[in-house]
Amino acid sequence: MKPFVLIAEDEESLVELLSYNLRAEGFRVDHVLDGGEVMGRLDEELPDLLLLDWMLPNLSGIEICRQIRRKSELRNLPVVMLTARGAEDDRIRGLDAGADDYVPKPFSTNELMARVRAVLRRTRPILAEQRIVRGVVELDLDTHKVTRNGTSIHLGPTEFRLLQHFMEHAGRVQSRTQLLDAVWGRDSEVEERTVDVHIRRLRKAMNVGNAPDIIRTVRSAGYAFEAPAA
Ligand code: CA
Numbered sequence: 001m002k003p004f005v006l007i008a009e010d011e012e013s014l015v016e017l018l019s020y021n022l023r024a025e026g027f028r029v030d031h032v033l034d035g036g037e038v039m040g041r042l043d044e045e046l047p048d049l050l051l052l053d054w055m056l057p058n059l060s061g062i063e064i065c066r067q068i069r070r071k072s073e074l075r076n077l078p079v080v081m082l083t084a085r086g087a088e089d090d091r092i093r094g095l096d097a098g099a100d101d102y103v104p105k106p107f108s109t110n111e112l113m114a115r116v117r118a119v120l121r122r123t124r125p126i127l128a129e130q131r132i133v134r135g136v137v138e139l140d141l142d143t144h145k146v147t148r149n150g151t152s153i154h155l156g157p158t159e160f161r162l163l164q165h166f167m168e169h170a171g172r173v174q175s176r177t178q179l180l181d182a183v184w185g186r187d188s189e190v191e192e193r194t195v196d197v198h199i200r201r202l203r204k205a206m207n208v209g210n211a212p213d214i215i216r217t218v219r220s221a222g223y224a225f226e227a228p229a230a
Pocket residue numbers: 009010011053054055056
């Protein structure tokens with residue numbers, strides 16, 4: 001699953017340039033041109049990182065950043081602020097408002113990409129990792145290889161994405177809706193019972209022999225990944 005970056009920037013040519021470069025780096029990208037629409041978009045779908053311009057129509061980047069830090073469900077969202085204001089006190093105001101990093105315009109796209117990666121490594125190390133290891137289960141995001149106790153397991157693409165999502169949220173209960181959004185995408189027409197079908201396939205593939213189940217069913221709540229210890 002590609003990490004999702006939301007760009008809040010009113011300069012369309014810059015949005016285009018940033019989107020192009022982020023996609024080339026393996027990110028999924030969407031953008032908002034109006035400052036007044038940013039909070040609503042964040043409510044719809046939580047990105048892995050927000051690139052936030054300081055000067056936006058209707059609501060400034062700095063005010064958006066403050067609102068983000070006041071909302072408990074957004075508090076940990078990594079925010080990189082972009083701005084034409086390069087003055088030192090502006091930088092400090094940006095960081096004070098809760099930005100994780102602050103990049104003055106004009107910037108080279110290479111530098112910005114490096115900053116984005118650095119912020120993600122710090123705030124969401126899981127996204128920078130190529131290999132996810134939870135207990136005896138290992139998942140390689142490059143080769144799509146999955147092993148349990150060193151034995152390789154073949155998974156279909158959907159089961160792979162499900163397992164990846166579970167491992168990234170190990171121990172936390174995932175509702176069917178959350179799983180649908182994460183694995184099939186928010187706009188998919190897939191029904192919730194399809195989730196159950198793929199969970200069943202994932203369990204069948206993962207629970208070789210009489211190995212303990214790695215997925216716990218939480219009644220009327222959803223499912224959680226439980227990493228069996230080695
Ligand atoms: Ca602007």
